[in-house]
Amino acid sequence: QVQLVESGGGLVQAGGSLRLSCAASGRTFSNYLMGWFRQAPGKEREFVAAISWSGGRTYYAESVKDRSAISRDNAQNTMYLQMNSLNAEDTAVYYCAASLRGGYYHANLYDYWGQGTQVTVSS
Secondary structure (H helix, E strand, C coil), X not given: CXXXXXXXXXXXXXXXXXXXXXXXXXXXXXXXXXXXXXXXXXCCCEEEEEEXXXXXXXXXXXXXXXXXXXXXXXXXXXXXXXXXXXCHHHCEEEEEEEEXXXXXCCHHHCCEECCCEEEEEEC
16 A cells, blocks of 8 residues: 655645645655646546656656756655646646656556645636
């Protein structure tokens, strides 16, 4: 089992920035590919970003790739998502997830999920 806890969400003005954190406990964090997803009201959960177990490879959704940075600190069992130039379309609950399986894009490839942290962008 892996327990994941997100933090860092909140209310931010359009154009602002946030840094989300995902703290992991349980099994060896560095074994897992880690991802961020988000879900806006009335919409399906969507992929945001992912990072390989070593941090050497990162993947982004087109909607965020030019203004976001995913990173991880395996010594601290923590993953981060820095998001800049936020806009109203970024408003959602953000979830971190862990996967031992290949692939990163689809939510069903992830084995463990956090409870989510709300990000609200005001215009």
